[in-house]
Amino acid sequence: MMKAIAIDDEPPALQVIETYCSKTDLISLEQVFTSTAAALKYLEEHVIDVLFIDIRMPNVSGLDFYKSLPRKMVVVFTTAYSEYAIEGFNARAADFLLKPFQYDRFLQAVDKAAMQVAILQQTGIL
Amino acid sequence: MSGDRRYIWYHILGSMAFLFVPLLLSPRPPEETGYFSRPDVRDLVGNALMLLVFYLNYYWLIPVMYFKRKYALYLSCIVLAFMMICVLPSLLTGYIPWQPAPVPPSMPDAHGMGPMPNGGSFPEQIRHHIFLFAIVILTSVLLRIRSRWFQAETARYNDELTHLKGQISPHFLFNTLNSIYSLVLSKDDTAPDAIIELSELMRYVLRDANQHKVPLEREIKYITSYIALQQARLGNTAPIHSQVQVGANDLQIAPLILISFIENAFKHGVNPDAPSEILINIQLTGQQLALHVANKKVSKRQVDGEGIGMENTIKRLQLLYPSQHQLNIAESEDDFSVQLSMDLA
Numbered sequence: 001m002m003k004a005i006a007i008d009d010e011p012p013a014l015q016v017i018e019t020y021c022s023k024t025d026l027i028s029l030e031q032v033f034t035s036t037a038a039a040l041k042y043l044e045e046h047v048i049d050v051l052f053i054d055i056r057m058p059n060v061s062g063l064d065f066y067k068s069l070p071r072k073m074v075v076v077f078t079t080a081y082s083e084y085a086i087e088g089f090n091a092r093a094a095d096f097l098l099k100p101f102q103y104d105r106f107l108q109a110v111d112k113a114a115m116q117v118a119i120l121q122q123t124g125i126l
Numbered sequence: 127m128s129g130d131r132r133y134i135w136y137h138i139l140g141s142m143a144f145l146f147v148p149l150l151l152s153p154r155p156p157e158e159t160g161y162f163s164r165p166d167v168r169d170l171v172g173n174a175l176m177l178l179v180f181y182l183n184y185y186w187l188i189p190v191m192y193f194k195r196k197y198a199l200y201l202s203c204i205v206l207a208f209m210m211i212c213v214l215p216s217l218l219t220g221y222i223p224w225q226p227a228p229v230p231p232s233m234p235d236a237h238g239m240g241p242m243p244n245g246g247s248f249p250e251q252i253r254h255h256i257f258l259f260a261i262v263i264l265t266s267v268l269l270r271i272r273s274r275w276f277q278a279e280t281a282r283y284n285d286e287l288t289h290l291k292g293q294i295s296p297h298f299l300f301n302t303l304n305s306i307y308s309l310v311l312s313k314d315d316t317a318p319d320a321i322i323e324l325s326e327l328m329r330y331v332l333r334d335a336n337q338h339k340v341p342l343e344r345e346i347k348y349i350t351s352y353i354a355l356q357q358a359r360l361g362n363t364a365p366i367h368s369q370v371q372v373g374a375n376d377l378q379i380a381p382l383i384l385i386s387f388i389e390n391a392f393k394h395g396v397n398p399d400a401p402s403e404i405l406i407n408i409q410l411t412g413q414q415l416a417l418h419v420a421n422k423k424v425s426k427r428q429v430d431g432e433g434i435g436m437e438n439t440i441k442r443l444q445l446l447y448p449s450q451h452q453l454n455i456a457e458s459e460d461d462f463s464v465q466l467s468m469d470l471a
Contacts, residue, residue: 009396035398059399100300
């Protein structure tokens with residue numbers, strides 16, 4: 001099972017991801033964060049496979065946050081704005097979820113993330 | 127209404143001054159005995175015609191000819207008006223301009239002077255009137271262009287506003303939909319209320335806000351809906367202290383004039399990584415509406431023209447409530463606060 005965390009400045013958005021993750025055995029959501037600083041601190045101490053992150057956040061953009069991470073991990077961007085999609089894929093995102101998204105669409109993103117995790121594990125990066 | 131009436135008085139007083147002040151100041155030739163001398167009466171008639179030309183130019187010639195680029199026609203009318211002003215006053219007071227002025231018998235033409243100063247000859251009349259006439263024409267042109275500019279400016283902001291009103295901030299809309307989705311997903315009992323709040327808000331922005339003025343109650347309802355939805359979105363990441371004290375009233379207000387200050391607070395004042403306190407206070411005392419919004423400047427997110435924008439609202443306030451509002455914006459490195467008071471009489 002893949003380990004994941006989710007970051008979003010809006011609690012209801014995190015609640016959606018929590019609900020979805022509790023429905024599937026593919027992924028275990030370790031923790032959720034509204035604060036990017038707290039998330040960074042957590043990531044320094046824990047290894048996770050997948051990061052769900054909002055793009056438009058007040059402290060730092062999700063794109064910049066992901067690019068600045070020292071350790072490699074698979075990312076799924078979540079945002080209400082489609083205009084970030086290209087940038088998101090440029091950052092080698094596994095998927096891009098447009099809020100609000102349904103459970104099926106979420107599972108699809110989890111599948112894509114699992115595929116990337118598998119590749120990264122094979123090549124020894126993860 | 128009272129404003130219109132005041133303007134009429136300005137016009138009447140201005141016209142009176144224009145007609146009679148020169149009369150009171152002009153030297154009286156010693157040989158004239160009547161209350162008004164003949165040149166005085168002639169100048170009075172001349173000035174009355176000037177006034178007529180002023181208003182004719184302002185209300186008819188400029189809009190009908192000058193603004194429609196019929197410059198030759200406009201110029202002919204102006205020249206014609208000038209001729210009229212030079213000739214008509216003399217004719218009406220008994221001079222015949224194209225005949226040499228009668229030389230007063232008591233004063234023979236000994237010093238080689240032509241017709242008397244203030245005399246009735248035609249070139250003399252032209253010299254006498256041309257400067258005043260030019261000033262009258264230029265003033266009316268200037269005033270007309272100024273009022274047209276003001277109208278154009280108002281229309282431009284109204285256009286801009288209609289455009290902006292049509293689009294509720296997409297970021298706010300989708301995130302709100304997402305938070306409602308989240309409520310529904312977790313079978314939260316407040317989900318139906320949130321949908322009602324959102325639809326009230328959409329109805330107001332899309333339909334009611336196209337009117338020139340709306341009931342104050344509706345604008346306030348919109349703001350409280352907006353705050354409630356923001357509260358739901360932000361959860362406990364930002365403490366929002368809002369207090370709205372607006373009793374029953376039948377006052378009207380220009381729509382969406384308060385919201386941009388509140389939107390602004392949420393735009394810049396919320397960050398889960400920093401203390402994000404937002405204070406909103408709306409109070410109605412008599413016909414005085416006071417709005418106080420304060421927030422910390424904590425968001426580093428770039429702001430891309432969301433919502434109506436404060437600048438636009440400030441210009442609207444200047445146009446719609448020129449002397450009936452007072453706006454104080456205080457900004458420091460960490461804090462931002464807006465204090466607006468409006469007279470809604």
